[in-house]
Amino acid sequence: MSAGSGSLPRYILQRLLLIIPMMWVLITVVFILLRVAPGDPVSAAVGGKLDEEALDQRRAALGLDRPLYVQYLEYLGNVVRLNFGETISDNRPIINIIRDNGGATLTLTLGAFLFALLIGIPLGLYAGRRRDTASDVSIRIFGVITYAAPIFWTGLLLVILVAPTGWPTFDIASPITKFEVEPVTRIILVDAMIAGNWDAVIDILQHHVLPCFTLGLLLAGVFIRLVRVNILQTLKDDYVEAARARGIAERHVIRRHAFRNALVPVITVIGLQVALTMSGAILTEKTFNWPGLGTQLVDYLTARDYAAVQGIVTFIAIVVVITSVLVDVLNAVIDPRVRY
Amino acid sequence: MTEMTDRSASTATSGGPVIDARDLRIWYGTDRGPVKAVDGVSFTLRKGEILGLVGESGCGKSTLGRGLLGLLPEGAKMDGQLRFNGEDLLALPKKQMFAKRGAELGMIFQEPLTRLNPLMRISEHFEETLKAHEKRIGKAEIERRSMEVLRLMGIPPTRFRSYPHEFSGGMRQRLMIALSLVLRPSFVVADEPTTALDVLVEAQIIRILHDLRREFDTSLLLITHNLGIIAEACDRVAVMYAGEVVEIGDARDVFAEPQHPYTRELLRSTISLASTGLNFIPGAPPDLVDPPPGCHFHPRCPDAMNVCATTHPIQREMKNGSRTQCWAADLRNGYAQDLTPEQTTPLSREEISVADEA
Ligand SMILES: Nc1ncnc2c1ncn2[C@@H]1O[C@H](COP(=O)(O)OP(=O)(O)O)[C@@H](O)[C@H]1O
Ligand code: SF4
Ligand SMILES: [Mg+2]
Numbered sequence: 001m002s003a004g005s006g007s008l009p010r011y012i013l014q015r016l017l018l019i020i021p022m023m024w025v026l027i028t029v030v031f032i033l034l035r036v037a038p039g040d041p042v043s044a045a046v047g048g049k050l051d052e053e054a055l056d057q058r059r060a061a062l063g064l065d066r067p068l069y070v071q072y073l074e075y076l077g078n079v080v081r082l083n084f085g086e087t088i089s090d091n092r093p094i095i096n097i098i099r100d101n102g103g104a105t106l107t108l109t110l111g112a113f114l115f116a117l118l119i120g121i122p123l124g125l126y127a128g129r130r131r132d133t134a135s136d137v138s139i140r141i142f143g144v145i146t147y148a149a150p151i152f153w154t155g156l157l158l159v160i161l162v163a164p165t166g167w168p169t170f171d172i173a174s175p176i177t178k179f180e181v182e183p184v185t186r187i188i189l190v191d192a193m194i195a196g197n198w199d200a201v202i203d204i205l206q207h208h209v210l211p212c213f214t215l216g217l218l219l220a221g222v223f224i225r226l227v228r229v230n231i232l233q234t235l236k237d238d239y240v241e242a243a244r245a246r247g248i249a250e251r252h253v254i255r256r257h258a259f260r261n262a263l264v265p266v267i268t269v270i271g272l273q274v275a276l277t278m279s280g281a282i283l284t285e286k287t288f289n290w291p292g293l294g295t296q297l298v299d300y301l302t303a304r305d306y307a308a309v310q311g312i313v314t315f316i317a318i319v320v321v322i323t324s325v326l327v328d329v330l331n332a333v334i335d336p337r338v339r340y
Numbered sequence: 341m342t343e344m345t346d347r348s349a350s351t352a353t354s355g356g357p358v359i360d361a362r363d364l365r366i367w368y369g370t371d372r373g374p375v376k377a378v379d380g381v382s383f384t385l386r387k388g389e390i391l392g393l394v395g396e397s398g399c400g401k402s403t404l405g406r407g408l409l410g411l412l413p414e415g416a417k418m419d420g421q422l423r424f425n426g427e428d429l430l431a432l433p434k435k436q437m438f439a440k441r442g443a444e445l446g447m448i449f450q451e452p453l454t455r456l457n458p459l460m461r462i463s464e465h466f467e468e469t470l471k472a473h474e475k476r477i478g479k480a481e482i483e484r485r486s487m488e489v490l491r492l493m494g495i496p497p498t499r500f501r502s503y504p505h506e507f508s509g510g511m512r513q514r515l516m517i518a519l520s521l522v523l524r525p526s527f528v529v530a531d532e533p534t535t536a537l538d539v540l541v542e543a544q545i546i547r548i549l550h551d552l553r554r555e556f557d558t559s560l561l562l563i564t565h566n567l568g569i570i571a572e573a574c575d576r577v578a579v580m581y582a583g584e585v586v587e588i589g590d591a592r593d594v595f596a597e598p599q600h601p602y603t604r605e606l607l608r609s610t611i612s613l614a615s616t617g618l619n620f621i622p623g624a625p626p627d628l629v630d631p632p633p634g635c636h637f638h639p640r641c642p643d644a645m646n647v648c649a650t651t652h653p654i655q656r657e658m659k660n661g662s663r664t665q666c667w668a669a670d671l672r673n674g675y676a677q678d679l680t681p682e683q684t685t686p687l688s689r690e691e692i693s694v695a696d697e698a
Contacts, residue, residue, distance in 0.1 A: 238454035245411055245449075246469045246519065247442030256468065257457055264459065336503045337458050 008332060015328050019321055026317040027079055031072055034310050040064070044304035045088040062088065062307070075310075079318075084311035089303050094311030097296050102315075103187035104176060105292035108215065109281050111208050113270070115216025120223025121266070125259060127224065128231030139224060147221025151280055155214040155287035168206050175291050177203045211288040215280050219273060226269050230262035237261070264335050271327030274320050356426060357384035358527050358559040359408065364420035366400070366407045375628045377403040379583035380420075382655075385527070388553040390560045392570035392591065394606070395580035396625050401563045404580070405529040408561065409445050410437045424527065443473040446525035446558075450532040452513035456504035463500050465519055473523055489518040492555060493548065510541035517548060524556055531563045546573050567610045571595060579603045582626050582636040585655075589662025599664040599673075601643045635667065638687065643668045647683035 034041075042058045050058070059065050063074065078085060084094035120143075127139040146154070159169045179200035181191045189208070192200040234240060235258050243253045282294030289295070293312060300308035332338040366378035377400040385391050393401050407418050410429065422429045424445065429437070441447075449455050456465060466486035470477050487497050493514040504512060513533060520528060530549060534542035550573045552558045562574060570577050570591060578588040579600060587600040598604040605621045623640035626632055632639055638648040647667050655665040658673045670676040671684070 238449065238451055239457040241411070242447075242449060242455040242516070243457070243468075245409060245441060245447040246472065247438050247440065248468060248472045249438055252468070252472070256460075261457065261459055335459060337505055 011332050011338075012329050015325050015332075019325050022321045022325075023318060024076075026321060027076070027314050028072075030310060030313050030317060031075055034306050035068065037306065041088060041304075041306040044306065058088070079314060084315055085307050087300060087305050087308035087311075089300070089305045089308070092308075094308065094315070097308070097312065098293065098315050099186055101291055101293050101296050103185065103190075104290060105281055105285070105294060107187060107189050107208060108211055108284065108290060108292055109277050111212030112215035112219060112277065112281070112284075115213050116219030116223055117266075119216065120220040121227055121263065123220070124224045124227025125231055125262070128228040128235070128262070129254070131232060136228075140228070143221040143224035143228075145221070146217040147225075149217075151214060151218060151283040152287045154217055155210070155284065158210055158214055162210060167209070168203070169210055169288075176207050179203055211284050211290055214287070215277070215284045218280050219277060222269065222273060222276075223266060226266060227262060230265055231258060234258040234261045264331070267327060267331045267334065271324045271331070274323045274327075278316055278320060357386050357423075358389075358425060359383075359385040359561075360421075360423040360426075361408070362421040364404070364407065364418070364422060366403050366412065366416060366418045368403075368413075369415045369417070370629070373629045374417075376583050376631070377628055378407060378418075379628075379631075381580075381583075381585050383578055383585060383588055385559045385561065387526070387559055388557045389576065390550070390553065390562055390574045392574035392577040393561060393563045393580060394565060394567060394570055394577060396621075397565060398625055398628075399580045400583045400628070401565075401580055402531050405447070405531045405561060405563050408527075408529055409441055409447055411441075411447065439473065442469055442520070442525070443523045444525050444527065446520035446523075446528035448513075448517055448520050448528060448530040448533045451536050452516050452533075453509055453536065455516055456512060458504055461501050461503055462515060465515075466522060469519060469522060485522055486518075489522045490515075492521075493518045509537055510544065513537060513541070513545055514548065517545070521552070521556060521558070525558065527559045527561075528552070529561045529563065532565070533562075534566075534569070535564075542569075549573060567595075567607060579606065582631050583628055584636065584665070586637070586666065587662055587664045589658075589660065589664075593660045594662055597660050599658045599660070599662055599669040600666045601641050601668065602637050605642070635665075639689070644687040644689075645684050646687055647679055649687055 040059075042055055042062065042064065046055075046058065056065075063071060082095070084098070086093050087097075123139045123143070127136040130136050163169060176188050177192075177200055179192070179197060181188055181197060181200055182195055184191050184194050189201065189204050192198075192204055235254075237257075240253060240257045243257050244250070248256075278294075281292065282297060284290065285292045285294035286298050293316065297309065297312045297316075300312070328338075361384070362382045364378055364381045365376070367374040367376045379400075381404060383391065393404065395401055403412070403416075406412055407416075408422065408429075410432075412418060418430065420430070424440070429440075432440070456462075460468075463483075463486065467482050470482050470485065483500070486500065490497065490500065495511065495514060495518065499507070504515075507515060513536075517533075533549065534545050537545065546569055549560060549562065552560060562569070564570060574591045576589060577591045577594050578585045579594070579602065580586070581602050587594060587598065587603045589599075594603060595607065598607055602621075609621060621640060626636055626639070632649075633652075634650045635641070635644070635648045635653050638644045641648065645667060651667075653665040653667050653670065655663050656670060656673070656675055658664050658669060667676060667679070667684075671679070
């Protein structure tokens with residue numbers, strides 16, 4: 001029976017401290033995976049174009065001739081200083097790739113979450129309320145399909161459906177808009193707003209719809225299932241019956257007790273879905289030729305530029321860890337039980 | 341009889357009973373057919389009176405308690421007659437039933453740990469309840485009235501804005517009681533309110549419930565399978581078996597001189613086990629989809645006669661004032677004198693003794 005509010009800051013601090021070991025494990029895994037991948041990074045990236053001696057020089061310049069543990073420690077040190085290294089094939093600092101392409105991935109994933117919540121929560125709640133009716137069954141099938149369908153399939157289907165209306169699809173999507181926008185934050189939507197260029201804002205938003213919707217559908221499938229199961233559970237919960245017994249009107253019981261309590265786990269699941277969202281985002285970007293980190297990652301992977309892949313994947317891993325922890329913290333603020 | 345009238349005269353004011361149930365029937369639709377969980381139950385409850393409802397698990401106590409408040413799950417059906425302060429509850433539109441629930445009809449449940457919404461502060465539970473019934477009530481008034489009942493239940497006012505998980509089981513049950521009393525309902529069903537709690541807390545809760553009539557003049561239906569609680573807290577007792585009330589009367593009379601063999605066996609097993617609530621009446625309660633013919637208790641009854649297996653006994657008033665449905669009790673009390681010797685021969689039953697051996 002400890003005091004209620006005093007322990008929240010402690011819980012948050014604990015969670016934040018947890019970022020460090022989680023991050024360490026993840027980046028170590030990234031490091032190991034890329035070392036055990038077949039072939040040597042330099043010849044893979046620029047091999048054929050240079051002779052053996054030049055390749056050795058490149059290796060030495062990149063420090064790849066040193067023992068693994070030295071490379072590992074250096075890598076850790078660099079990550080701590082947010083230095084993600086350089087690409088091998090075109091000598092670009094990874095941080096520039098993140099800066100130039102991160103914004104597009106950010107708006108894509110945020111938009112996708114928005115669609116996923118807008119579709120998933122109402123459908124999940126409705127299906128749960130109308131359990132085993134025709135609408136429940138249809139919604140469940142819809143959820144399974146959107147979750148199971150490959151991204152490029154959903155994307156192409158949507159493009160085919162939408163194309164006759166003249167809605168912008170991927171033909172001009174890279175870069176996102178044909179309008180010139182002064183880079184400030186390098187999140188193009190925000191920059192267009194800062195510049196007050198509303199034609200560009202509208203055009204950018206229009207270009208976001210299809211990719212965000214495609215990725216959103218994948219996540220919506222997760223939310224539909226989760227919310228439906230939760231609402232079925234909370235509708236049976238004892239406090240719901242107790243609220244009815246106090247004469248609380250049915251619509252209040254549903255809204256304040258059943259729905260609200262069913263939505264809390266959604267926050268946790270958002271945290272757990274960050275990784276799925278990231279992998280989905282990579283595929284979505286490829287499908288729509290979207291100028292985000294995912295496209296860059298796939299392109300460098302195709303070029304077998306392991307230094308680039310390591311840098312980008314490390315950054316994505318950091319984002320996944322931090323987001324998950326922040327979602328945990330948010331969850332604790334909303335649900336008092338989590339803190340114990 | 342005289343004692344009973346004396347005792348209730350002090351609490352009952354003018355007018356009829358608070359609850360008047362006649363021939364209530366409640367059944368659940370299942371794949372196997374209707375489960376007759378309450379099968380022709382009649383009783384009355386006066387103002388400020390505490391009626392104990394006792395019986396083995398699964399005999400229909402909770403179903404009856406919920407039915408009185410119209411809180412049955414989907415798929416359950418109810419008929420008969422149910423009057424609350426003279427008003428026919430079964431004819432009442434759903435919306436008016438909601439308005440009565442909480443305000444005039446209260447319910448206290450068995451599991452206090454799960455009955456409060458974990459995401460809502462105690463204050464929000466009170467606010468929600470009061471606002472549901474008094475739309476215009478202000479913040480100050482909500483707080484004043486909540487604090488008043490909380491104080492009565494021994495909950496410190498400083499805990500008003502705490503969350504449910506910050507309280508112990510016993511405190512949560514007192515919170516639940518406070519919450520169901522904040523609108524001063526005239527009738528409350530308490531469904532095994534102490535089963536989930538330890539013995540010390542149990543005694544405390546029972547004392548609180550017992551004091552309710554002094555504070556609020558509340559009529560209480562106290563459901564329990566613990567006869568000790570009935571002896572301690574109740575004016576009258578109803579004994580339920582297989583969906584029926586087989587004996588109902590003044591608690592002292594029923595305890596001193598049980599008329600129904602089931603009541604007698606229940607008391608005997610309770611005494612032998614020092615009131616743990618478990619009992620060892622041989623055999624199992626019947627299937628409520630297809631109960632035995634005649635008296636539902638006959639397969640387990642030590643006094644069973646031939647007539648018991650064929651003909652359902654009728655509830656009659658016994659010499660001590662209780663109402664009982666039992667052929668053997670009838671004979672002792674001067675009823676059913678036209679039964680033939682063949683009918684009153686003890687029932688022979690091979691199957692039962694075989695089952696007992698096994
Ligand atoms: N929702 C339900 N659907 C079907 N049968 C039920 C339901 N609730 C209770 N029953 C059955 O009704 C009978 C009475 O149950 P209940 O009223 O809970 O008994 P008690 O409270 O005396 O233990 C039991 O046989 C039980 O299995
Ligand atoms: S009616 Fe017969 S079987 Fe039933 S309780 Fe009485 S004696 Fe026993
Ligand atoms: Mg029960």
